[in-house]
Amino acid sequence: MENQTRFDLNTAVESWRQELAAQSGLTADNRRELETHLQDAMTRLQGRGLSDEESYLIARHRIGRPRQLTEEFMKSNPAQAWRERALWTAVILLGFNLWQTICAVLSLTHFFGPHYIFVPEWVQFYFPLWLDNMLDSWQLRQIVLFILHFLPLVWLVVYATNGPLGKSRSLWNNLTASRLRVVSLTLGLVFIVHLLYAFFQKEQFPKMSAWNTFDNLIISASWPLILVAMITWLKPQRQKTV
Amino acid sequence: MYNTAMLTKDLVAASSKPLVLSILTAGESYGYEIIQQVRELSGGQIEWSDGMLYPVLHRLERDGLIESEWKESETGRERKYYRLSSEGHKSLKTERQQWLAVHNTLCKLWKIKPVLT
Numbered sequence: 001m002e003n004q005t006r007f008d009l010n011t012a013v014e015s016w017r018q019e020l021a022a023q024s025g026l027t028a029d030n031r032r033e034l035e036t037h038l039q040d041a042m043t044r045l046q047g048r049g050l051s052d053e054e055s056y057l058i059a060r061h062r063i064g065r066p067r068q069l070t071e072e073f074m075k076s077n078p079a080q081a082w083r084e085r086a087l088w089t090a091v092i093l094l095g096f097n098l099w100q101t102i103c104a105v106l107s108l109t110h111f112f113g114p115h116y117i118f119v120p121e122w123v124q125f126y127f128p129l130w131l132d133n134m135l136d137s138w139q140l141r142q143i144v145l146f147i148l149h150f151l152p153l154v155w156l157v158v159y160a161t162n163g164p165l166g167k168s169r170s171l172w173n174n175l176t177a178s179r180l181r182v183v184s185l186t187l188g189l190v191f192i193v194h195l196l197y198a199f200f201q202k203e204q205f206p207k208m209s210a211w212n213t214f215d216n217l218i219i220s221a222s223w224p225l226i227l228v229a230m231i232t233w234l235k236p237q238r239q240k241t242v
Numbered sequence: 243m244y245n246t247a248m249l250t251k252d253l254v255a256a257s258s259k260p261l262v263l264s265i266l267t268a269g270e271s272y273g274y275e276i277i278q279q280v281r282e283l284s285g286g287q288i289e290w291s292d293g294m295l296y297p298v299l300h301r302l303e304r305d306g307l308i309e310s311e312w313k314e315s316e317t318g319r320e321r322k323y324y325r326l327s328s329e330g331h332k333s334l335k336t337e338r339q340q341w342l343a344v345h346n347t348l349c350k351l352w353k354i355k356p357v358l359t
Contacts, residue, residue, distance in 0.1 A: 029322075030296065032322075033273065033296060033322050034293060034296065036272075036273075036274075036319065036320065036321050036322070037273050037274050037292060037293075037296075039319060040272075040274035040319070040321075041274060041292065044274075062291070062292040062293075063291075063292045063293040064291050064292065064293035064294065068293075069293045069294075072293070072294055072297045073296070073297050073300075075297065076297030076298070076300055076301045077297070077300060077301075077304070
């Protein structure tokens with residue numbers, strides 16, 4: 001009785017392809033290039049008289065294990081791993097924020113009717129002066145907040161573009177020496193700005209509960225955090241020279 | 243115990259840049275072909291793990307020393323071809339000087355007549 005199962009090259013290659021796809025550190029371009037290499041190696045081995053199965057096993061062995069490959073690719077491009085993490089962080093925050101906005105819109109239209117114009121927090125983040133209907137006594141505070149809102153972003157953009165400050169000032173160099181330091185400082189700035197925002201809101205609306213103030217803080221903070229994550233994602237790692 | 247026929251891992255890693263750049267001076271090439279050339283030229287003494295070449299190629303590309311392009315080969319298979327950039331030519335010149343300096347110094351120390359100038 002025949003015990004051996006027939007080897008299917010296409011199935012084997014597909015299984016290998018899926019193994020590679022499961023590695024988050026490899027881009028689609030990396031996988032495509034590795035697959036081309038596998039095909040080239042198999043063609044060469046088949047030309048030497050090896051069977052499909054032998055060619056596949058040898059070619060696969062020579063390329064290396066998917067996990068090891070990923071580690072090597074990530075070592076050569078550490079920013080790739082950061083991009084991946086930041087992207088997922090951004091996606092989760094976006095989902096969380098959208099969910100909150102939808103809930104708030106539904107809730108407000110239920111209580112005040114469809115004529116109520118609701119401006120979500122994230123829109124106010126970009127246009128706090130024009131869309132906020134609080135342009136009276138604390139207009140100056142709003143202007144200050146508006147500037148403060150964008151300070152972390154300006155900070156990150158200058159860092160991301162390796163601006164002139166990064167080359168000349170030792171303090172700047174010290175502050176931007178590592179990715180972790182930049183992200184920590186940026187998040188610190190975002191937190192301070194939104195704490196101030198929450199404080200002013202509490203002053204404006206004294207009846208607002210502590211939970212609502214905190215809630216507003218979280219809603220407002222999530223969008224800058226997404227931007228921070230996206231900018232971190234776009235920033236390639238500085239090359240180390242030996 | 244060291245196997246004298248095979249290069250150490252560190253030396254293989256250090257020599258990968260000048261080897262790739264030198265191979266690409268002859269014209270554009272792709273990963274599999276580069277590995278085969280290194281294997282043949284070194285008589286099997288330099289053994290690269292196939293998948294490990296690509297991080298090296300990508301690093302060289304990011305450094306602007308080589309450029310890449312997906313193209314269809316004569317067999318109809320699409321491959322990513324690499325070619326040397328003008329920066330790569332300059333870098334290879336420097337690499338060549340440095341490796342020859344090491345080679346000549348070792349030859350003097352070991353009292354062997356340098357075979358390269």
